[in-house]
Amino acid sequence: MLEFLNELLWGKVLIGLLILIGVGFTVVSRFVQFRYFGRMFRILSASQAFKHDKHGYLSSFQALLLSVAGRVGGGNIAGVAVAITLGGPGAIFWMWVVGLMGMATSFLECTLAQTYKQAEPDGTYRGGPAHYISRGLGKKWNWLAAIYSVLLLVTFGFCFTALQSYAVATSVGDAFGVPVFYTGIAMAMLVGMIIFGGVKRIAKVAEVLVPIMAGGYLLVAFVVLGLNFDRIPDVFMLIVKSAFGLEPAVGGGIxxxxxxxVKRGLFSNEAGLGSAPNVAAVAYVPHPANQGIVQSFSVFIDTLIICSATAFIILLSGVYEPGSGVAVEGVALTQSALADHVGDWGRAFVSIALVLFGFSTMLYNYYLGENSLNFFSTENQNLFNGFRVLIIGLVCWGATTDLGTVFGFADVTMGLLALANLIALLFLVKPGLRILRDFDRQIGEGIEQPVFDVSQFRDMNVDPVAWKIEPEDLERIRARETASGKTVR
Structure with missing residues (x-):
């Protein structure tokens, strides 16, 4: 039954919806992910100026790192290897296409998450699909928001936390011989120390962990590219030709x-699943589109950079021979490929990378679960503390338990989660475009840093308290625009 539901959701319904929304919003937004690609870097640079510890806000940059911590996981190492094994090198080309279109989907859902976020008493924000369903579609859709929140809690808060713990513990055991029980205890202690500090502590850990894990993995990938520089054009052409069936006997055909x-790309970058918007909403930004643009970049990092790094490590190695069959798959294929380039230490490096990716994803999954509970109750601290204790227990249990059935169940609940989010996005394309056009208009008027004027959007049921622009930011914007000769707001 789980296999049937999984195949129905992921093999037919969701792939069609995800492609429809990704391509459709790319067109109606006039290719927003490409138009504002350069602005992503300017927003991230400026976000450091909008990092307000004294007000309790998180910056756009911190929210980006938090979302990258969740997007970048086992799918970037094992998932890419599976895609190449079953679909051939051409699968990477279609993964790129899905990533580029997914950038538009991520822009839409994360812009909406920012638009409909709610201010919290402690100076932080809460938001995500449950909030933009409830506020954007109205109270008559609260049932869908509630279903989404329950599915988010079950899928990410419970199932994926245990699954990531299992993946990390078994990887450490295979690479270093450490019993899974001890690894589980160690992870539970670390996770507990972090999650009891709330989203601010998680964000601070992500600020340190994400650059180290992603930067280290990319550094090794660049070393591999340097060692095989003359073969890069051939591998690139192999990917493109295989994508259109121009290479005989490769994988399973076009x-x-x-x-x-498509499947591995969607699993990896999560665009359209509704998970990343929960994190995107916590940032303080002058305009919702800012965070939409930044979160588009998160998809680019995940799929176009890190997944590509794994693909080239595999395809440039002597382990994988296109058309001749593959003796190893999954993590083992990536480990063997890297070992073929740099020696046996490459196997241990992949294991360490998987551990870091998995650990950061557990923190991300915890926050998604907490955010789902927050939709139902904002003041019951016993509920949140109980959830934190449960997460610590799940980390220990997951490390020592075979979770095959749990994985199949999580695939189905994640499919239903995505379905709920995509239905909402279809109805909220018009408000999303309205926010984008307001941003486009201000850019067209020469305003370097657009500001969201909440008084113009009261009919959209936006929380005005969540869109209070701090005075020092308004002064900073005015000073920057006056110096550059731009229009001053």
Missing amino acids: GAAIMMG
């Missing part, structure tokens, strides 16, 4: 290449 590239 159909398998498209299917595996």
Whole structure:
């Protein structure tokens, strides 16, 4: 039954909806992910100026790192290897396509999450699909918001936390011989110390952990590219030709290449699943579109950079021979490929990378679970503390338990989660475009840093308290625009 539901959701319904929204919003937004690609870097640089510890806010940059901590996980190492094994090198091309279109989907859902976020008494924000469903579609859709919140709690808060713990513990055991029980205890202690500090402590850990884990993995990938520089054009052409069935006897043909590239790309970057908007909403930004643009970049980092790094490590190695069958798959394929380039220490490096990716994802999953509970109750601290204790227990249990059935169940609940989010996005495309056009208009008027004037959007049921721009930020914006000769707001 789980296999049937999984195949129905991911093999037919969701892939069609995700592609429809990704391509559709790309077109109606006039290719927003490409138009504002350069602005992503300016927003991230400026976000340091908008980092207000004294007000209790998180910056756009911190929210980006938190979302990267969740997006970048086992799918970037094992998932890419599976895509190549079953779909051939051409699957990577379709993964790229899905990533580029997913940037538009991520822009839409994360812009909406910012628009409909709510201010919290402690100076932070809460938001995500449950909030933009409830506020954006109205109270008559509260049932869908509630279903989404329950599915988010079950899928990410419970199932994926245990699954990540299992993946990390078994990887450490295989690479270093450490019993899974001890690894589980160690992870539970670390997770407990972090999550009891709330989202601010999680964000601070992500600020340190994400650059180290992603930067270290990319550094090794660049070393591999440097060692095989003359073969890079050939591998790139192999990917492109295989994507269109121009390479004989590779993978399962063009159909398998498209299917595996689309599925693995969507699993990896999570665009459209509704998970990242929960994190995107916590940032303090002058305009909702700012965070939409930044979160588009998160998809680019995950799929176009890190997944590509794994793909080239595999395809440039002597372990994988296109068309001749593959003796190893999953994490083992990536480990063997890296070892072929740099020696046996490459296997241990992949294991360490998987541990870091998995640990950061557990923190991300915890926050998604906490945010889902927050939709139902904002003041019951016993509920949140109980959830934190439960997460610590799940980390220990997951490390020592075979979770095959749990994985199948999580696939189905994640599919239903995505379905609820995509239905909401279809109805909220118009408000999303309205926010984007307000941003476009201000950019067109020469305003370097657009500001969201909440008084113009009261009909959208936006929380005005969540859109109070701090005085020092308004002064900073005015000073910057006056110096550059731009229009002053």
